[in-house]
Amino acid sequence: MNFCHHCGQRVTLRIPDGDDRERYVCDACGTIHYQNPKIVTGCLPVHEDRVLLCRRAIQPRLGLWTLPAGFLENGETTTEGAIRETWEEAYANVAIEGIYTIFNLPHISQIYMFFRATLADLDFRPGAETTDVRLFAEHEIPWHELAFPVVRDTLEHYFADRKHGHFPVRVGDILIPRNR
């Protein structure tokens, strides 16, 4: 950030009065430009004993498999965002069952939230950011071709919890960028 988006003058990085961390501050108009983490919201779409994954058509992790998810938009609830992203990436209609996993990724200032969901039909197909959409049974999951640790962790929790039919909400921290 170089300029104030309110008045267009240059900003400086400094600790404002009464604060305890550096912010971009406009000394011309006084605006303090706070920057905060973003939420990524998505679904774990299930049909009978299989789960839906999307093969990524975009960077990062092009060609790897992921759960449908993306940035929450202003004016949305987290469930609305999860349903929208599942439609955009896989044209899949889902019914939300409940919140399931929450991951803190402080190194990139993102919070992931995945909801368990049931597919309403099987008319899914790839969206613009996806090259392939498929249902996978547990033994078919491409564990070494998953795009992100949050996807692997969510799937691992799901298949373990499914044995007991009980899906407690899981909160986890992903503290180091991992390439698995």
Added chain:
Amino acid sequence: MNFCHHCGQRVTLRIPDGDDRERYVCDACGTIHYQNPKIVTGCLPVHEDRVLLCRRAIQPRLGLWTLPAGFLENGETTTEGAIRETWEEAYANVAIEGIYTIFNLPHISQIYMFFRATLADLDFRPGAETTDVRLFAEHEIPWHELAFPVVRDTLEHYFADRKHGHFPVRVGDILIPRNR
């Protein structure tokens, strides 16, 4: 937003290519300025049968009682933010028990997250944004002087769930600004 914070030129509000909603776009340098919801993270601090509330020294809802909470900062986990806010507002040391309530407030693009927590000691005192900090038993809760619906809902869930000793994660939408 009037100016691009990258190059300082004027921005226009329009739908970028390949997108489906309006963004502030800089036609000089091409930067698209995405705006996304913010997370407010906080605690429900408990000591034996009482809960800690803070009386607000600032607007909005000056003089009303709230749970300690505030905006999650970049680089923080949601639990770290909840612990920090509880310290800043009440100088209270807490041990986090687990995520408890999550509220979507789409009309102001905020997501609230409250964690159940146990007070580590009773050396709390008001922080800069607080005029009073007190422990309240259920029958002492100032229900008509609570600052926000998310605080009332979290307390209502807590006292109901406490009867059974089971605290499932609650997700709720607060769809209309309410003044209760």
